Amino acid sequence: MRKAVSIFSRILLGILLLLTLAPFYLLVINSFKGQTEIIKTPFQLAVNWQFMNYAKALPQVVRPMLNSLLVTFAVILITVVVSMLASYAFVRYESFFGKELLYYGIIALLMIPGFVMLIPQFVQITNLGLFNSYWGLILPPAAYQVAMGTFLTRSSMEAISKSLFEAAEIEGAGDMDILLKVVLPLSKPILSTVTIMTGLNAWNNYIWPLVASSGEATQQIAVALTKLIVSVSDGNGVLFAGYIIASLPLVILFCFASKYFVAGITQGAVKG
Template sequence: MAFRSKFSAAEAGKHLFLIVTCLFVFYPFLIMLQMSVKDVGQIIYGFFEIKPPFHLENYAVAWKRVSPMVWNSLIISGGTALLAVVTAAMAGYAFGRMTFPGREPMFWVIFAKLFLPGVLNLVPSFVLAWKLGLLDTYWAVILFGASGALPFWVFVIRTFVRQQPQELFDCAKIDGAGEGQTFVWIAVPLLRPMIALLTINVFVAEWNNYIWPLVTLTTPAKRPLTVGLAFLTSSYPGDYGQLMAGYAIASIPLLLLFIFGMKQFVQGLTSGAIKI
């Protein structure tokens, strides 16, 4: 009985800690939601009060302002995630299972990129995008966003592929499969949890990216949410309710991605933890 009471007390303490942590995490989000249904007067004179009238029209006004930015963010984040998935999966498989001259030096050069701070690449990347004529295009954000994610994910996928049984790949080659067929029919199904984790990670990172789109996209119609909302904050400094409604709308795609991709996200984390 004593052990059971101690165990129950430990469980209660653990759950209490998790509840408090969740409250701290979600408190700013709840503040944003309650501000999004208020006008300026309610925010200034009753910041913590939640009572009618609720100004749901803030969402209609905010949607008109942010809807183009939502599509821009979807194009940029989706394109970056797709390019990163295809490139990282193929490169990780090549470094993990194929033999070619310079394989190890090339891999360690890519891996060394992990140790460079992102801000250190800002000026060289901008100059390269300028020389390639990519400035003020979606490609400037998509290509450089995907390349920034590749060093880590190539390392992860290479490690994951190398830990798989060699017999699987040998059987495919005995049956006459080439490297491309082996990659599609053997490696990709094995990599499915890691691909899901990679997709969610890169999509969220690019959705929240601010500095690179700010310096490369100068046309207002091409701005993603992170940059566009910052300009809205300076353009409409008094419309706090409508601005918070815009932020709430901006968070919906990420919430949906988390809700529908949570299972794959957890599977990817556990697969990577076991294999790495």
């Protein structure tokens, strides 16, 4: 019985893997085709490889990618730093006024759908003179990501033995020393998870950049991909090439942080 369940599980995982990889496979092979070949043989490798698709897509996505890299890096940096500091305060200072109320307020923020906050945030950045600026694109998403990051990171830090903190205090370490030399090394898995999740959300964010910016100066990659200019003969091949180019930073981010990603999810989900 157990063997049958194991075989069924593997078959199911194999099917799910194929369903997950199939769209990416189609995206890659069709990015090297002309429109006619895409329509006739969408599932086969290209006969006439159209490398010009990438040459035509690249100039249109370079500037938006640089803009998105800047915004994504800033959102990740703010999220990781603030989440870590806030989580450390929640774990180490057990009796400050309003601690639990503040924490549950952070959790409540995660329950609010993003589109509900769209108009208030737009009015706020407009009144602050941040419309069509990098800060206007960075701060609202970072505020939401900090809430998620704090929720995950606090759960992870609560699993750290108090004896480690006490030993560090006996050695004369201050809060900053404890944070950097004790907590940070032990929090690498969850911080890697927060980094990947934040990076994905910031890079793929479409609605907020569409609302909070105009023109090409601060245009984000998710918006730029909807405006790729292609000829009738090029068709979807150029679009697919643009999508492939735009996904490369996320692939690189995941490759660097994947070592701790799964461990971080488990660590952040389990208390005690």
